[in-house]
Amino acid sequence: MNRHPAVLAIFALGVSGAPAVLPAQPAVLPSPAIAVDSADPVAVLVSRLDLERYKATIKGLTQFGDRRQGTKRNRDAVDWIEAQLKSYGCTNVERLTYQYAPPAPTPRPGGAAAGAGAASRPSGPPVAAGGGRARGVRTRTGVNTDSLRQPDARLRALNAEPSVPGERQEVYCTKVGTARPDEMYIIGGHMDGIGWGEAANDDASGTAIVMELARIFSDPAVQTERSIRFVLWNNEETGLNGARAYVEQRAKLQGIEEPKGSGRYPEPKWLGMIQHDMMLFDHGMPNADGTMRREQRPEADVNIEFQANSKMAKQSAEFAWFLHGANAKYATDYPAQVGPHMTNTDSGPFQDLVAAISLRENERGTQVGSGWDPHWHQPTDLFSTFTDADFRLGLNAAQTTLSGVAKLTNTTVRKPSR
Template identity: 65%
Template structure:
């Protein structure tokens, strides 16, 4: 089967569930390619760089609110003028602490039932020490330290209204808040920039879609997916209801698909054992081997698309994931996509029993990110300067993948 036929087959498989009953196969003129061609590595990088001016954008801080205002202004400049704020009360701060995961060894924690999984694993956790950030200007920018207080919060979204089916929509999302006293360039500036790039392309003059697309930037992801949970609680029962009746307006179109993006830049591979100048293993204070991530993007790097196998929408979510993979095969320029079934700890989780939902990311969330494959996760080193063009290119391939899939699923046409 060719890549094009695989894309059509995967997309129509989603349609067979009824959610996309009127979806047509790929047009022979290929309306998707002109949209993908509007993407550019420098534009993607510039958007991430713009987000870093607000530091780690920790929820509850002035820098978080300033970042929301900046994102909203950019979306309006792109033509996505119907921006809205989802307001909710943040009342349950998450309890976070360092997680120490050691490599498997005979008689070790895994063998004794301590919960450690297989393979080489590096310690992971959340940096809570502002002084661990060596850049004085960035340390000053991130100096407000009252983010875990409760109170009113906001997420942000805008909508591309469908021309013929405005009552149905695909949600494209990422979280704009971060932690760790860095710049949150990867977690989740990379995902936020993806959503903003799709908003730019789909809202360009001359582009129309049959179905609606909603571009959402969540808040409070780092405290327990609070922004996404609030959206589901407030709006799930409003789906597909015309308001006012007879107006042709649908404040909350039916959720046909939810595509979440969270950390897209870093796939350097399994941590490797650190050796000293004499070639002997470096040990930590407890006498355990030290593992670090390789310094360059691995040749096997890929875009991970995950669904949750035990969700109520697992079958439809799996078909959605494979549609994204097929889109990657046809339209992504450098890195392939891989499909997994362990979506967890991301803003698509609150949706997964209500609609087909997937997460797009740099690594498998449970088996790789959770095993310390990204040493910059929630750390002061999550800054723009950490990443190379090969890293940013992985993120751009995720943008290409999602844009192509969403264009197909919503019946996009026209040239920007």
């Protein structure tokens, strides 16, 4: 039986693969000091993740406002991401180019169009099947399209340019494997946002994880047997169009050596895809009156989801449980839980082709979709909205993915010469 590579390595983690500066805010208890085992390269790499660096990367992305696709601020953010990756030592930074045109407005009785005013109102992703059944208190969700709900005049002006159809680009870079350069894991997050805020959580928080992992793995002293690709998707908010374009253009290129005999594989065979989308806010269920608790809840966790009705559900579940085990061994603050309802995120276009999972702050369909994050697509999705306890949840997601992928790619760290 052909099993996902995660299963072959799962017991190497030592855990079971079964369910085993900001505004004044409440003080955050420091994480317990954890000794780094210098003989364990995974622990060494995890120790290189730093809360302040993670926050700084998110802050850098928020300088471009909501980074809505089809605007100059989005293109400027793509340029910035590319420059940052190159500054980390990523020597093979590339762009994928595609065309995007929003669907035509749907006519309404009487001649009015459902899409009237679409230039200032983004279209949301389609509702996907398999999102689970909502339970508990629910509050209304939606996409803010009213600029006046953003009280910051500077941010209103920055986000004022409407989206226009046309060419889109997204950036990626690759850590080339030393033994199996023809195989790779894909690590992704989407860099575009909507809502007249800064898209700090959705999804600068996930984009920053991908960028920080690219920084750490790009160290020349870090060697991986398999390749790792770090992708910053565009057009997620319009229906996963950037990820879909990647699959359409590159799936057929998998594992092809180009040129022949060169040992180079422009698109290594996909072994797994990990998406990071909204990583900061796990404050629990809304109160009966629709309000939310202000502080991150102590029992917050990293949600690792696969899609139970996908063609690769079995392999994806095994992949998810492998990362669950990595979290149990290497994450410092927040545990992980596994769920079967991955939906409406950039791992979706991959789910029938390869083991695909997503990491989130909450269950996408049953919790985020029921109003458990009041900042989702709202003007309040700002860097200043979140506390260190929130940012630390995202950092723990980074620890989870980094440690799991480092294990799967048999990563080593060369000691500095004296």
